[in-house]
Amino acid sequence: MNIGADRALPFERDGDDPRDQVDRLEARLDELGDAMARCRKIRLISQIAIGAGGTWFVAAAVGAIGFDPIGLMAAISAVIGGTVMYGSNTTTSREVEAAMKNAEAMRAALIGLPES
Numbered sequence: 001m002n003i004g005a006d007r008a009l010p011f012e013r014d015g016d017d018p019r020d021q022v023d024r025l026e027a028r029l030d031e032l033g034d035a036m037a038r039c040r041k042i043r044l045i046s047q048i049a050i051g052a053g054g055t056w057f058v059a060a061a062v063g064a065i066g067f068d069p070i071g072l073m074a075a076i077s078a079v080i081g082g083t084v085m086y087g088s089n090t091t092t093s094r095e096v097e098a099a100m101k102n103a104e105a106m107r108a109a110l111i112g113l114p115e116s
Contacts (some may be wrong), residue, residue: 018110025107032100039093046086053078 056075059065 022107022110025103025110028103029100029107032096032103035096036093036100039089039096042089043086043093046082046089049078049082050086053082 053075056065056071057079060067060072060075065071
């Protein structure tokens, strides 16, 4: 039984123009690029939270600032929250990067196809 998929790439649809597929992939790459930019911003925010919480904690421990239980809880929360956010964002960033590489490979394969 021949279903016409002998040389079809996994992202091809029957009757779809390769140029349309490339356009869709480029739109997807733009979306993924925006997602990667958000990941970078979140990574920066989480690093700032970790640094600020750690700095406050060290300053309170050394005695540079007065001890405040609420401030201590806020500093610990900032360090823990920033660490969790950083780790979660790192995983998301890796997934987005893998999706970008996959979309770029599909786009390159489509561009390399002969014109029909």
